[in-house]
Amino acid sequence: MSRRRRVYEGKAKILYEGPEPGTLIQHFKDDATAFNKKKHDIVEGKGVLNNRISEYIFIKLGEIGIPTHFVKALNMREQLIREAEIIPLEIVVRNVVAGSLAERLGMEEGTQLPRSIVEFYYKADELDDPLVAEEHITAFGWATPQELDEVMALALRINDFMCGLFLGIGIRLVDFKIEFGRLIENEMIRIVLADEISPDSCRLWDIETNKKLDKDLFRRDLGNLVEAYQEVARRLGILVDPRPGDAKGPVLVQSN
Ligand code: TMP
Numbered sequence: 001m002s003r004r005r006r007v008y009e010g011k012a013k014i015l016y017e018g019p020e021p022g023t024l025i026q027h028f029k030d031d032a033t034a035f036n037k038k039k040h041d042i043v044e045g046k047g048v049l050n051n052r053i054s055e056y057i058f059i060k061l062g063e064i065g066i067p068t069h070f071v072k073a074l075n076m077r078e079q080l081i082r083e084a085e086i087i088p089l090e091i092v093v094r095n096v097v098a099g100s101l102a103e104r105l106g107m108e109e110g111t112q113l114p115r116s117i118v119e120f121y122y123k124a125d126e127l128d129d130p131l132v133a134e135e136h137i138t139a140f141g142w143a144t145p146q147e148l149d150e151v152m153a154l155a156l157r158i159n160d161f162m163c164g165l166f167l168g169i170g171i172r173l174v175d176f177k178i179e180f181g182r183l184i185e186n187e188m189i190r191i192v193l194a195d196e197i198s199p200d201s202c203r204l205w206d207i208e209t210n211k212k213l214d215k216d217l218f219r220r221d222l223g224n225l226v227e228a229y230q231e232v233a234r235r236l237g238i239l240v241d242p243r244p245g246d247a248k249g250p251v252l253v254q255s256n
Contacts, residue, residue: 034219049229050198057197068193084181090121093159094175169235174203
């Protein structure tokens, strides 16, 4: 497909060398995986939707002062990002009991939490990304105590903003996973939001019906993933339906 140098290939994305030093091109694939790749499928159109949804959310977060790796949209599947050193943690923020929290503590899915909970998982596929405590993170040097404070504060700000964003379009933000990286800026290390935020990495339930609009549809074989992601994009105002008589299907609207 291209002569660009591939820097890294993950389950749902590929990173290519960018046009300038310190930049990368983040390419969204159509691969859907779950349970550390034990379940795998190609879901045509998913990459395009996730690229656009993630780009939209990163731009909005940038507008409220959250530092991110996002530079600009490139095309339907790719965005230009700043190369960051990824902190090897998956940060999960939860507002409602679901998924592994429901399983681990024997709680009912859908129970509103008394306050938002932030959890850390160590990024290690061979260990299935185990849940870890702050003590492990600082003792093993995955992040410093100062970095963890910063990560936690940013995660809660991102949660507040995204809860409001989704509430405004009739969606309950149940939980989500984010990742952060380190960037050198003016000889200082800066923590930035990295990776993606999309229906692959969030649980999104319709406020009225509790219908799932996220990757649990794939994980649990509950229905059509692309239709649900299109619904999220449509409500965010970034997927425009054709007018009656138009030959084309729904069209994603680029921001620039
Ligand atoms: P969990 O309930 O399975 O721990 O998932 C919590 C949130 O994190 C949920 O929104 C899905 C997201 N997530 C990922 O993005 N990647 C993963 O590998 C896992 C396990 C969860």
